[in-house]
Amino acid sequence: DAKTTQPPSMDCAEGRAANLPCNHSTISGNEYVYWYRQIHSQGPQYIIHGLKNNETNEMASLIITEDRKSSTLILPHATLRDTAVYYCIVRVLGNTGKLIFGQGTTLQVKP
Amino acid sequence: DGGITQSPKYLFRKEGQNVTLSCEQNLNHDAMYWYRQDPGQGLRLIYYSQIVNDFQKGDIAEGYSVSREKKESFPLTVTSAQKNPTAFYLCASSIYPSGRTQETQYFGPGTRLLVL
Numbered sequence: 491d492a493k494t495t496q497p498p499s500m501d502c503a504e505g506r507a508a509n510l511p512c513n514h515s516t517i518s519g520n521e522y523v524y525w526y527r528q529i530h531s532q533g534p535q536y537i538i539h540g541l542k543n544n545e546t547n548e549m550a551s552l553i554i555t556e557d558r559k560s561s562t563l564i565l566p567h568a569t570l571r572d573t574a575v576y577y578c579i580v581r582v583l584g585n586t587g588k589l590i591f592g593q594g595t596t597l598q599v600k601p
Numbered sequence: 602d603g604g605i606t607q608s609p610k611y612l613f614r615k616e617g618q619n620v621t622l623s624c625e626q627n628l629n630h631d632a633m634y635w636y637r638q639d640p641g642q643g644l645r646l647i648y649y650s651q652i653v654n655d656f657q658k659g660d661i662a663e664g665y666s667v668s669r670e671k672k673e674s675f676p677l678t679v680t681s682a683q684k685n686p687t688a689f690y691l692c693a694s695s696i697y698p699s700g701r702t703q704e705t706q707y708f709g710p711g712t713r714l715l716v717l
Contacts (some may be wrong), residue, residue, distance in 0.1 A: 537708060
């Protein structure tokens, strides 16, 4: 499975957009990009996933570059409850189903 | 209210004791997974099951055992052979077994296991 690289931490002001980057330069053509987040001492929460097109849902937007080597998760109006560790994961269709979590980015939303 | 439940939230184990962590889902999902998380680390796969009465080892299965007698239940036993069991244990499920489609995994709230 492709490896992902994320900054260890980021700050964002409440009400502003939070843009979380992820590099996945070794991604293969059939690997999807997934984003999860984990609030302290809770189970990871699914946010969004995509293959090559940009995606949007009620929680966030996912922007994937044309070469698919990087992506950005956008939380349009961050709140204090969005403070969490955000994980970017790439998964190949047909593997065991396991998710390979890296260190993630700790997002701190400040008032 | 659909979802994945794990119990207990906290569990204490004495040296040499086996303990069982519960995971139940009412989402009618086929596949279920157990992960372990150590402080400041990502998740590592212990066991997974794609269908009832079948399960496979993940990356760190030694010292653990599972069963899948019912679709909705996937209990994990931490045996005395697991020498460093203190961790946060997370159960997940997904609608299709992997390999056929791009399914999303949903997680339970976790069980924190502490060794006395």
